[in-house]
Amino acid sequence: MENKERKVINKRDTIIMVLIIIFALACAFIPKLADDGGYAVIKCGDVVAARLELNKDGDYTFPEFEGMVFTVADGAISVTKSNCGDHTCMRTGSISRSGEVIVCVPNKAAITIESKEQSDLDVVLK
């Protein structure tokens, strides 16, 4: 009995440690996200202008982006109207995975995704 007490790490410790390690790894690799379909984060320059839930379909407008319409449908977001000259933002189409981005340089708008469906890409070349 005394012997057991002196052991630095006994069997129960090992089990607890393994469980904690698994929990720690899970915390590190599974992103902390809401239970629903994720969010579109719309930034104006470096300031977050809006966070839209991707499971709430609709057309959205914001005072920061005059003339722009953001459309959420089928768990994805797209820019469906813009007053910018080049319309690069509209041509990007819809995005739904983290790592993807829609950009409108003239309006300084950038849309990124916070989603359960993680993209495994470090960067998208365009």
Next chain:
Amino acid sequence: MAESRFQKITAAALIVATLASCGVSSGFAENSDFIFDTYTHTLICGNKPDETISGLNRIFSKLDTSLSLCYNTPAVQLPDNQAYSDCIAKSRALTDKYGKGINIACGELTALWGISTDAPKVPTENEIAELLKKIPQNDSFTETTKLDFGAVAKGYACDKAYELLATTDTDYATVSLGSSTLLYGAKPNGEFRAGVTNPDNAEGYLGIIETDAAFISTSGGYERFFEADGKRYSHILDMETGYPVETDLTSVTVIIPADTEDGGIMSDFLSTLIYIQGTDELGKWLAYEEFELVAADVNGIVYTDCGGFTLDKDSGYSYGK
């Protein structure tokens, strides 16, 4: 006894959590911004990542002022005069080594087309012909010549980012400046993965490049262009004709190992040059050892010597010889 056991376990858990999320005693920081007329994104994993981000931002905003199309500012008044003369010297050296096609002295022509402005327009044939006579070459312009660093500025900025990162305790970093990217350091669980945008479909990928630390630049006419009278005009101009380049390539990506000196500016310059020259010259470029490339053409063929490239099976493209 119970307490010390608890401490041991907690300590073990903390170490594992730290190691799993990033390197030892490291943290993440990321930043996005609009500079170089594009959306930029930086992610740093390392020691004091916020300081590193601030350092990078300072470099980029200085470079943006020095190298953007504000060519009316005399070079001596620019906040980073070194960058200005550096880009001129390195562009000339690259032209000497790889051939003509990119002329940083073409600022007047870029301005005439209004490329990357709110109001691009098609000039008359006469306007272009007159201007072409006046535009000097890379190696013979004067102090009053309007310069356009569009084909080298972002790549050069990636070189400067690499220099700064090398002085910091950074495990890995991704610095994305639109068409040019620096993938720095080593990720704990494998290579970097970079998606190449499908030139026909901005929502999809042409394929994925798996690579160690590298400078990567992409050129194509599919993202920046404008339409007038039903015709599409891309932002890359042909120095011979004065018109947007007519090429049978739709996308060119150049990958250069990150330890290559001036690898950033080289990747930017080469991706543009290879794109301009089209499929006829591809054999020559594929033979080079110092860089790898992925090129897609108008017929849906992908040409590559990049071992880390995997074609997306839904891209609609297939491999050439």
